[in-house]
Amino acid sequence: MIREVFMPALSSTMTEGKIVSWVKSAGDKVEKGETVVVVESDKADMDVESFYEGYLAIIIVPAGEVAPVGAAIALVAETEAEIAEAQKQGSGAPAAAAPAPVAAAPAPVAATASVGLQQNVSRQNGRSVVSPRARKLAKEFKVDLNSIKGSGPNGRIVAEDVEAAAGKAQPVPVQQPVTVPAAPAPAAAKPAPAPIPAVALSGNRVPMNALQNAVVRNMEASLSVPCFRVGYTITTDNLDKLYKQIKSKGVTMTAMLAKAVAVTLQKHPLLNACYVESGIQHRADINVAVAVAMDGGGLITPVLQNADRLDIYSLSRSWKDLVDRARAKQLKPDEYSTGTFTLSNLGMYGVDKFDAILPPNQGSILAIGSSRPQVVANEEGLMGVKRQMQVNITCDHRIIYGADAASFLQDLAKLIETNPQSLTL
Numbered sequence: 001m002i003r004e005v006f007m008p009a010l011s012s013t014m015t016e017g018k019i020v021s022w023v024k025s026a027g028d029k030v031e032k033g034e035t036v037v038v039v040e041s042d043k044a045d046m047d048v049e050s051f052y053e054g055y056l057a058i059i060i061v062p063a064g065e066v067a068p069v070g071a072a073i074a075l076v077a078e079t080e081a082e083i084a085e086a087q088k089q090g091s092g093a094p095a096a097a098a099p100a101p102v103a104a105a106p107a108p109v110a111a112t113a114s115v116g117l118q119q120n121v122s123r124q125n126g127r128s129v130v131s132p133r134a135r136k137l138a139k140e141f142k143v144d145l146n147s148i149k150g151s152g153p154n155g156r157i158v159a160e161d162v163e164a165a166a167g168k169a170q171p172v173p174v175q176q177p178v179t180v181p182a183a184p185a186p187a188a189a190k191p192a193p194a195p196i197p198a199v200a201l202s203g204n205r206v207p208m209n210a211l212q213n214a215v216v217r218n219m220e221a222s223l224s225v226p227c228f229r230v231g232y233t234i235t236t237d238n239l240d241k242l243y244k245q246i247k248s249k250g251v252t253m254t255a256m257l258a259k260a261v262a263v264t265l266q267k268h269p270l271l272n273a274c275y276v277e278s279g280i281q282h283r284a285d286i287n288v289a290v291a292v293a294m295d296g297g298g299l300i301t302p303v304l305q306n307a308d309r310l311d312i313y314s315l316s317r318s319w320k321d322l323v324d325r326a327r328a329k330q331l332k333p334d335e336y337s338t339g340t341f342t343l344s345n346l347g348m349y350g351v352d353k354f355d356a357i358l359p360p361n362q363g364s365i366l367a368i369g370s371s372r373p374q375v376v377a378n379e380e381g382l383m384g385v386k387r388q389m390q391v392n393i394t395c396d397h398r399i400i401y402g403a404d405a406a407s408f409l410q411d412l413a414k415l416i417e418t419n420p421q422s423l424t425l
Helices: 080-091 132-141 159-165 210-222 237-249 253-267 312-327 402-418 420-424
Strands: 002-006 016-022 035-040 045-050 054-059 066-068 072-077 117-119 227-235 274-276 279-281 288-290 341-345 364-368 372-377 383-396
Touching: 002 080, 016 132, 016 210, 035 072, 054 080, 072 080, 132 159, 227 402, 237 253, 237 383, 237 402, 237 420, 253 288, 253 312, 253 341, 253 402, 253 420, 383 402, 402 420
Parallel strands: 288 341, 341 364
Antiparallel strands: 002 072, 016 035, 016 066, 035 045, 045 117, 054 072, 227 383, 274 279, 364 383, 372 383
16 A cells, blocks of 8 residues: 655644655655654644554655645555555656545644644654754764764754764854853843844845744734734833842743733733634633744744743743743744733843734734833932833734723733732742
């Protein structure tokens, strides 16, 4: 029997996928549950395994090329004797629908169950946990993965580990953690992150990657939603003071802001809801998504699930893990697709204020600017200097009104300005 390997649907928004690498070559034996191909979805690179035994007879879509979801990307022969027949079939016109598909993968969250191929992000059957990029480099550099100790999350072998083993590693100072107490950059003067270098050269046309195309689709869908925006100025002196006190315990400002928003959303559930056909979908959980820029273009929104229920230290650890795995393209679908409210923070770039575009299936997104010293007058007319930041919330006007957004921002400011210590409880 000859079966087609289909391009799997790895997310609800995925319409096509790119072959990152073939783990198996034409003619190789394929065992049940063995990784065959690494596919780039619109959010992550995912290893895909086979439920069937046989031989990978012919690869129809080579590494680096794109195929629509459901298209045949390879043929698997059940026996060696059928390999030649499969190769003949695959080298001609695209094969007709096969009776038993071999390629499908688990879809995110509430998607239907899949058959054929299944996603395998983390191995637990005795084999090494290896990122798709690291596996590809190991094959190129002829490096034995069994001889490498992974430095990624949960001991995962990442590309840098393979490059180091092959003697091709290059230092990347920007990504190295600061371990010396007397580092030249003091905590009070946070340097802006280095801007992501442009990939395209002047005059060249560079195609978008899968993640960038996903952003395009989401933004186009968002522009059909009637939105309004409300701005607010928040004094951050007390929040900044608390941050300096607990920063050494691994707490991040992102986690503090996410926690503050989540706690405030408890009082304003409408801001955590979304519009559905002729109705309002209220959410049982408060899942705060935070936009993260990706190397190579595009952005992803890792989700801090149940952010209102987690303590600030657990929330910070979760955020670090999510960011590390997001940039390694290792997030699971429910870790980037289940947000109920989104934060977009450009304050670290020195941005004063900006407006954010509402994500699909959410009612609100909060844009956060930089906290800066400002000369302000109190009610008695006395002048002083306070640190303040501008925030702007974008809301779906079908379910949320101006007074709702203003009340939310007022309570958020009150929490940050007068009682930020409650975030550590």
